[in-house]
Amino acid sequence: MWTVDEVRVAIDEGDTFHTISRSRGGRAEVYRDDCKIGGCTVKTIRSAPDDTGDNNLDNLWQCDR
Numbered sequence: 271m272w273t274v275d276e277v278r279v280a281i282d283e284g285d286t287f288h289t290i291s292r293s294r295g296g297r298a299e300v301y302r303d304d305c306k307i308g309g310c311t312v313k314t315i316r317s318a319p320d321d322t323g324d325n326n327l328d329n330l331w332q333c334d335r
Contacts, residue, residue, distance in 0.1 A: 274314055287315075288300055288317075299317070299318045
């Protein structure tokens, strides 16, 4: 399992990440995001929005491998 910081560094170094929908096999790219809320900046990652919700990072099951 990768941390958010590890994924952000890997993206900076040219790696790419994506999620796959279990229902349709659709792919959503993962990208860096600096979320600004209430004067704070949270350095995070997001998945690209699409019409399949089950491949969005917020909806994925956590894997304990």
